[in-house]
Amino acid sequence: MTNILPVLDRASADIPASLERLFELVRIKSISTDPAFKADCRRAAEWLVKELRSLGFDATVRDTPGHPMVVAHHEGAKADAPHVLFYGHYDVQPVDPLNLWDHDPFDPAVREVEGGRRIITGRGTSDDKGQLLTFVEACRAYKETVGALPCRVTILFEGEEESGSPSLKPFLEANAAELTADFALVCDTSMWDADTPAISAGLRGLVGEEIVVKAADRDLHSGYFGGAAANPIHILADVLAGLHDETGRVTLPGFYDGVEETPTQIKAAWEKLGSSAESFLGEIGLSIPSGEKGRSVLELTWARPTAEVNGITGGYTGEGFKTVIAAEASAKVSFRLVGKQDPAKIRDAFRAYVRAKIPADCSVSFHAHGGSPAIQLPYDSALLGKAKDALSDEWPKPAVVIGMGGSIPIVGDFQKMLGMESLLVGFALSDDRIHSPNEKYDLRSFEKGIRSWVRILAALAAR
Amino acid sequence: MTNILPVLDRASADIPASLERLFELVRIKSISTDPAFKADCRRAAEWLVKELRSLGFDATVRDTPGHPMVVAHHEGAKADAPHVLFYGHYDVQPVDPLNLWDHDPFDPAVREVEGGRRIITGRGTSDDKGQLLTFVEACRAYKETVGALPCRVTILFEGEEESGSPSLKPFLEANAAELTADFALVCDTSMWDADTPAISAGLRGLVGEEIVVKAADRDLHSGYFGGAAANPIHILADVLAGLHDETGRVTLPGFYDGVEETPTQIKAAWEKLGSSAESFLGEIGLSIPSGEKGRSVLELTWARPTAEVNGITGGYTGEGFKTVIAAEASAKVSFRLVGKQDPAKIRDAFRAYVRAKIPADCSVSFHAHGGSPAIQLPYDSALLGKAKDALSDEWPKPAVVIGMGGSIPIVGDFQKMLGMESLLVGFALSDDRIHSPNEKYDLRSFEKGIRSWVRILAALAAR
Incomplete structure (x- = not known):
């Protein structure tokens, strides 16, 4: 296994430049649900292609009846390492009501908030531009340090995730051979908390x-x-x-x-995460679970x-x-x-x-x-185990395997159409205000996110 | 009693000029609910004052915390004739959705439609600018023919009727002596049908x-x-x-x-008007009464x-x-x-x-x-009898006494604060699309409305 310490160091040292690149991407108003921003969506795709080419990827903007896809390929250093497909989306949610934003949603900046915490403000910083760039910047750290990627990587960036992905299925169908890898890595999810990385094994x-x-x-x-x-x-x-x-x-x-009812041991593990209704709902100014009576908020949002x-x-x-x-x-x-x-x-x-x-x-x-439909990754998957260990090495607390309330239709499509399972790892936090005014991404999520992918890629290559 | 035939002839001969004056008023965008049109509301009030002064009225724009009132006074020719207060409102409803209008709502015109019927198109032509001008133009016909009005007239035009009349009560209170007459004439209601004038004795x-x-x-x-x-x-x-x-x-x-339940004989009279659910609702593309079960559409809209x-x-x-x-x-x-x-x-x-x-x-x-609150004029009132006869002389069919589904809060205020009953006579038609796109007022409503007020003023003066 490659010594990844220089790669990790390089990733951290590069953060100022990585941030500049993220800012460039966030400034592009790629709101996919509103036809007024069609040209901006294309600009975001073109920006990504340019970046990926600079890293040695064979990258292209690919037209669809809606917003374009970005597809990129890069060989891996080890022949016996798996081929991974990385997925993210460059489109963002609308920004209304604009008057509730403290700063221009398309003029990103790093700001220091209470406790010395540094956040990156702007629409899409968390969902999903900041997240997808953690992977791209991890690739950059490998290329700049060891000149190669540890395994073969295909990248697929979509521009219609926030509008129901109308072009995705036809695109996967038409390009199945090109896009099929051993499994997919999807970065569009959250941490359990600021110190605890999470792998989402279930998706509504x-x-x-x-x-x-x-x-x-x-x-x-x-x-x-x-x-x-x-x-x-x-x-x-x-x-x-x-x-x-x-x-x-x-x-x-x-x-x-x-x-189906969630198995008792799973429910018990979730109980240990200690997310009471008060803390979960308290963050958003509420206190009473509103859904089905007699179930915990984790069960309500992950499994119901x-x-x-x-x-x-x-x-x-x-x-x-x-x-x-x-x-x-x-x-x-x-x-x-x-x-x-x-x-x-x-x-x-x-x-x-x-x-x-x-x-x-x-x-x-x-x-x-x-x-x-909903998705469930088997709890005993080897893929899941390697990623869990890699994440646990990077963060203060061990990674947890959780459920996910949100939908990422791509995961179902990968499963049904390309026969691939997906590993869902993301570094968003529950207070990122995605889909809301004042969206942000923690600078720590960005840096340790990049480092996490450095570790995960190494772990996956070491089969 | 004055020979009113020359006055009626003059009213009809003047219609082209009367229409020009109505167009001027409709062009003023006096939307009272939207603060963006505050200056337009004042312009409408000023326009009315100018018109009334040209007829010899002592007319003034009167400030309120909201949109201004117009108050005007004119002596009557006969000392023993009653003193009447005429009320109308110069403010209009918003025009959204604008894309559903066939013509600019603020560029009025006379257009010929099916059957040779001529309509005046534009926001406020029916509610209430066209209606209030029927009275002003009736006064003009008197002044230009006999040089006097048959009875003493006070006019009150409001600019907040479409926004709940917040300034009205304080204004009536502060100016009670000036505004109190023997009774009020209110022109903000509809005909029963195109040939049948109506007096509204009940108002929700x-x-x-x-x-x-x-x-x-x-x-x-x-x-x-x-x-x-x-x-x-x-x-x-x-x-x-x-x-x-x-x-x-x-x-x-x-x-x-x-x-209270509506008296049986009133319900029976309404039954004779022959407004079935089909015809009433058919006009607007519906067929099934949606409110309380087992009641006629007239009862539902007038008395429930x-x-x-x-x-x-x-x-x-x-x-x-x-x-x-x-x-x-x-x-x-x-x-x-x-x-x-x-x-x-x-x-x-x-x-x-x-x-x-x-x-x-x-x-x-x-x-x-x-x-x-709701209002009910007694069915045996003398005022009501005289107006009914005068209207029946002008129109093809005798006037009917009906209920009214809409609210005219001023009528309650006149009753409670000034001790005046109100006679509700108007010439709108149910297809005037008031409050909706493509509002119009029939040219016939406008002309015969003016002539109706000539007749009513004469009948009221002849006590």
């Missing part, structure tokens, strides 16, 4: 649906028509309020098909399915008051899936449930936004 | 409330926190869905206190109270999808009141109902938007 799936309820053929004066004309906001409220019963369970018929309304709008929402009955109202609803829940069946069950609540003289339309 | 009251539900202290990633963190949209949907029971009744405790959600917003509502759990969600809710329902008690009952549904770790804030 996701089904997104937008529904638009239409009633009258125009907005109405609520004085003239109120009490007789259907109000689409009432219909929508009724639909959404009926999604959960009084115990917090989702009411859709068949919703829990394929959901949900239905959440992510957005709703209808009628007059400006300043002041307008006594209108709206012609239509709409909501964006997402379901987090676990176990063997079938995204297509969940979508169908939701649509049938909604249709049954729509009066005969009104109508509803549905718009699908992404769908992916 | 209104309570407006905006509620903001707050949960976590920031927007959350629904993957990380979904299933454990409170979702304010769910709470709001639950609040709003619970406002009505399965029979369409409002569930607030005490909500129906003070609501309601709860309506006028607007709702929360979470991500832009293009695409964002898997966020919002920090807050809000709704604008209004109640239409009848009989002796108490606006303050309704507001209190609503707030108590909402508070009881908010989890202990979440919060709610309330913002009041206007409150007025």
Whole structure:
């Protein structure tokens, strides 16, 4: 096994330059959900290709019907080392409401906060630009120190992760041979806490649906028509309020098909992590678990399915008051899936449930936004064991194997389409405010993240 | 009694010039709910003062903490004729969504539509600029023909009717002596149909409330926190869905206190008007009455109270999808009141109902938007009889005495604060799309409206 100490030292010494590169990438407004930023997404992809080429990767921007992919290849020093595919995404979430940001989301900077902690501020610093660069910078440290990478690396960067990855499946299908490796490394997840790295062995799936309820053929004066004309906001409220019963369970018929109870020993391990409802929810100003009764917050967010309304709008929402009955109202609803829940069946069950609540003289339309099943990596995997040891060497506390509430559809696609398992390692923290105003990434996450990949690549190469 | 035929002829001959004046007023963007249009509201008031002065009125713009009032006085020719106060409002509703307008809402024009019918298009043509000018132009016809008005006239034009009239009560109180007349004429209502004038003897009251539900202290990633963190949209949907029971009744405790059943003979008269659910709702693309079961649409909209959600917003509502759990969600809710329902008690009952549904770790804030009780003019009033005859002389069909679903808080204020009853006569039509895109006023409403006021003023003067 290569002596990795010089590589680690080089990674740490390079941090100022690594940060400059991260800043360049964060300044590119690659918001994939908003068509206004289409050109910025391409610019981010082109920036990444340029960087990877400078490291000796055979890197290209690859067009899709949506935002482009970045694909890059690099040989490994050892013939018997595995071939790994590294995945990240260069697109970011929208930044509204902009007035809640303390700093320009696209003007990143390192700032010192309480306790001397240093954070990198800006949209995408944590999700996922800072994370994906930890791997790129680890490769750089290898190249600049030993002139080679310890194993063969293929890189895939996506630009549509925040908008349901519409181009991903066709792209994987069309380029299966080129992209198939021994396994995938995915860096889009969090640490357990600031000292404890985590490997996510379970990932919830996701089904997104937008529904638009239409009633009258125009907005109405609520004085003239109120009490007789259907109000689409009432219909929508009724639909959404009926999604959960009084115990917090989702009411859709068949919703829990394929959901298994978490094994007792797993639940016991999670209990030891000591995340009480108070500490988990206290961080965000809450204290009472809102979902299914009688389950811990870790179980609720890692191992139980949900239905959440992510957005709703209808009628007059400006300043002041307008006594209108709206012609239509709409909501964006997402379901987090676990176990063997079938995204297509969940979508169908939701649509049938909604249709049954729509009066005969009104109508509803549905718009699908992404769908992916849940994923579970076997707890006894060798891959998982090597990564756990490598991470435990870098950080103050040993790595833990946890569940994950969020969805990373790519992991399911890698499994189904390319036959690859994925190792989910990330250095985000729960206070990174991803998807929210004031997103940040700890400077420590960035530096020790880079060093962690140096160690993991060495461990994986040493088979 | 004055021979009014020359006055009527003059009114009709003047229509082209009257229209030019209406266009000038409609071009002023006097949207009272949006602070961006504050200066426009003042311009509308100043325009009206200039017009009234040109007719010999002693007219002034009168400042308030909000948008200004217009007050004008003119003596009458007969000492024994009553003193009337005419009320209208120069402010208009917002115009969004602008993309649904066929023409610029602030560039009015007369357009010929199917059947040779001519309509005046633009925001406020019907509600209420076109209506208030019918009275002003009737005064002009008198002045230009006989050089005098048949009775003493005071005019009050308000600029905050569409935003809950916050300045009105203090203004009436401070100027009670100046504004008190024998009774009020209010022109802000509709015809029964295009051939049948209507006098509205009953008016529903209104309570407006905006509620903001707050949960976590920031927007959350629904993957990380979904299933454990409170979702304010769910709470709001639950609040709003619970406002009505399965029979369409409002569930607030005490909500129906003070609501009396409509007398059988009144209901029978309404039955004769032949407004079936099909025709009433068919005009707006609906067919099924949505409110309390077992009541006609006329009863539902004229004589029954309601709860309506006028607007709702929360979470991500832009293009695409964002898997966020919002920090807050809000709704604008209004109640239409009848009989002796108490606006303050309704507001209190609503707030108590909402508070009881908010989890202990979440919060709610309330913002009041206007409150007025319902009004009922006695069916045997002499005022009502004279106006009914005058209207019946002008239009193809006799005038009918009806109820009104909308609220005109001024009518309650005139009654309570100045001891005046109000005669509600207006020439709007149910297809005028007030508060909606493509508002219009029929040219026939405008011309015969002016002529109707010529007749009504003569009838009132001839006591």
